[in-house]
Amino acid sequence: MSDQELFYLLALLKVDGVGDIMAKKLITHCGSAEAIFKTNSTQIAAIDGVGSVLLKNLQDKAVFEKADQELKFIRSNQINVSYFQAKEYPDRLKHCIDSPVLIFTAGQINLKNKKIISIVGTRQVTSYGSEICKKLIEDLAPLNPVIVSGFAYGVDIVAHQFAMDYNLQTIGVLAHGLNQIYPKTHKRYMSKMEENGGFITEFWSSSNADRENFVRRNRIVAGISEATIVIESADKGGSLITANLANDYNRDVFAVPGRITDKYSQGCNNLIKTQKANMLTNAADLVYMLNWDIENKVKTVQKQLFVDLEADEQIVYDFLLKNGKELLDVIALQCNLPIYKISGILLNMELKGVVRPLPGKLFESI
CATH class of the missing domain: 1.10.150 (DNA polymerase; domain 1)
Structure with a gap:
């Protein structure tokens, strides 16, 4: 630019x-x-x-x-700037109506990996929450996901630390400009994070870590990822705002259940109870629901004979044939079709037996 x-x-x-x-x-x-x-x-x-x-x-x-x-x-300061219409702007964030026009980044961020998850939770993380977070990241490490969080106290920094321990790219979404860091005690993690990952913010150098900025920050955490995972949360908190935003963006949300008497399990249990989140007990739950266990192979088979496709259906079919399984909103973007129209197109194609839906809002050609 x-x-x-x-x-x-x-x-x-x-x-x-x-x-x-x-x-x-x-x-x-x-x-x-x-x-x-x-x-x-x-x-x-x-x-x-x-x-x-x-x-x-x-x-x-x-x-x-x-x-x-x-x-x-x-x-x-050699700050990287990404414009919402630019190719390098995070794909999933483009689909959020209120996504930032500009984002500023520092480090070695590579979001071409489609396995991007956000991990959020209470700032008063317990040993239970920490162990769950470690086990989850350890089991997911072979799939090389990108771990996103808010670089705050508690679950956020625990997620970043374990991601670094397993050499995974990790990204901190900040609620202030890149000329400062909050909390200051986390400054010691910055260099290592920037070696494989880094930081994203929409805020200028004149912006401090004000309370309202954290709510705005949360929409980037939710919007940039394929799924949001809530490890621990009280019945109110910023992580629940992030989960609600992820639901609004039509993203998958997962919550780790806990004992009903535990303060920092109440938020997660309520998300599950109200069907605003899938229950997450291990990495296998996430892998299955997001369809990560199915290899993304380019299909070489041709469309069945005597199946007539409309012009838009043919565009979608050719795209899926070339690219394998893909998210509904990505199909709409890459095929230059409105999101409200793509749902009906895919349903008709499913009835014709040329595509099939997969867990995690994915579709693939048959």
Whole structure:
């Protein structure tokens, strides 16, 4: 991304009243962040959701000074920046309507591995929770998953530590800018994490670890992953927010059950009881539900004779034939079909006997 492109994107995100959803709407309408500032007010006013207050805020020249300051920080510290329309932007995060327009990363992050899971839980992790986390990561290690968490106290840092112990890539999603670290006691883990993984944030260098930022951070934890696992949680807490966000994003959620008298099992037990999470007792549960035990082989068989496929069905079939099993939302993205339409297409193809559904919201050609 050029400095000019990044400059205008940063400026847009500093406009009061412009969040990620509105920013995407403006960019889609005008073509680029730069074009937004150069388009006349009458055209901008025609965009759904734009009122007189926002039009006035778009004229605020102070946003350019703030953008220039942040751009200098990004370039001087060699921060990696990923734009929501760019190829390198995390695939699953693209499907979240409220995903950040820009994310900033540090380290050696490689998200081409499709086995990405988030592990979250209480900051007061017990020995039970720690042992469960270790056993889970140990058993999953041969499958080389990426372990994502929030780099906080408790379950988060335990998950990061065990991932590093088994040489797995691990990513900490931060609730502040990359010019600081919270909690400070976790600074000792940074170098090793950045060797195989690293850190992701949407926050600028001017952002501190404020309370509201942790809730915003959680949507990245939930959205970037194939599944979210809650190890331990009280009946209220940030990990439950992450689980709810994952459900909203149509991702799989797992919770480790515990004794009904244990404080930090109440949240997990309630997730299972209300069917907001699958019960997780061992790594095999996760592997089965996410369909990781089925090899992703490219099929060489041809479509059955005398099965007539519509044009969109043929596009989907050819994609699955080439790529093997794939997630519903990835099929929609790669085949350039709306998500509401792809569900019906896949159902018709299933009835015709040319595709079949798999655990974990996956589909493959037959």
